[in-house]
Amino acid sequence: MDRHVQALLNKLSCASITIATFTLILLFIQTPETCISNSDPRTLIRFPKSSCDSTHRELVSIQKKNRRLWSTKDWRKKVDSFSDFFHGIRNLGFLTNQTRVLCISAGAGHEVMALSEMGVIDVTGVELIDSPPLVSRADPHNLPFFDGVFDVAFSAHLAEALFPSRFVSEMERTVRPGGVSVIAVDPCSGEELREIKGLFRRSRFVSARNVTLIGLKMTQIIMRNRIPS
Incomplete structure (x- = not known):
């Protein structure tokens, strides 16, 4: 069987x-x-x-892609929000058209465009992935700039840094003595604010206030680099 x-x-x-x-x-x-x-x-x-x-596919240039992206309502809304934010920094006397600004972890470059439209001449945006022509590729934990070449460093992404102390150290290193580091973080007060201030070893606390940025409630913190005595 x-x-x-x-x-x-x-x-x-x-x-x-x-x-x-x-x-x-x-x-x-x-x-x-x-x-x-x-x-x-x-x-x-x-x-x-x-x-x-296979049939030929049309290659879309970066310029054409950017025109499509920059013409969307969402893009325009975010750029306008950053413009309002930086006007507040300008009103405090930390920003002029001649200010050299570094935007760290700048994403697609909304803040870079906002500053440029405000008339700021020298704006540099960096991110792990570049988005030309607004943002170049660089590691926020190891910035490819000399010491003290910027007047203002800005980031809204400190909370996403793998090594926050290194991230802040690079902000301070690239800002000149007397220049400022500006960060926007989730709403914080008390102990959280003290922890963030403690990351800045070369700076003194200037101010903190609640703001709205790209539709989110955030806390704006400004730290000024100490001037060697």
């Missing part, structure tokens, strides 16, 4: 292998066709037999 069962299984295995082999041969020698629309024969599309047989 077992021999009969084994013989039957062997036959089924041979049949399965034959069918599978035949199917693969058909797939290799015949390119399938698909119709997007039955009513229009011009929409009949053949799948490419190889990468060399």
Whole structure:
């Protein structure tokens, strides 16, 4: 009985292998066709037999992509929000058109565009992933700038830093003596504020106030780099 069962299984295995082999041969020698629309024969599309047989795809330039992005309501809304934020910094006397500003972890560059539209001439934005022409690629924990080359450093992403103390240290290092570091963090007071102030080893506390930035309630903290005596 077992021999009969084994013989039957062997036959089924041979049949399965034959069918599978035949199917693969058909797939290799015949390119399938698909119709997007039955009513229009011009929409009949053949799948490419190889990468060399594929149709050409239009390359979209960075300029064209940027125009699309910058024309959206969401982009404009965020840029306007950053403009309101930086006008507050300007009213405090820390920002002019000649101020050299570094935006750290600048994302797609909303704050860079906001500052440029305000008339600030020298604005540099950096992020782990570049977004030309507004933002260049750089590690916020190891900034590729000399000491003291900026007047103001700004970031709204300290909370996302892998090493907050190193992040802050690089902010302070690249800002000149007497310059300021401005950060925007989740609403904080008391102990949380003291912890953030403690990260700044070369700076003294200037002010903290509640603000709204890109629709979020945040706390703005300003620290001024100490001037060596």
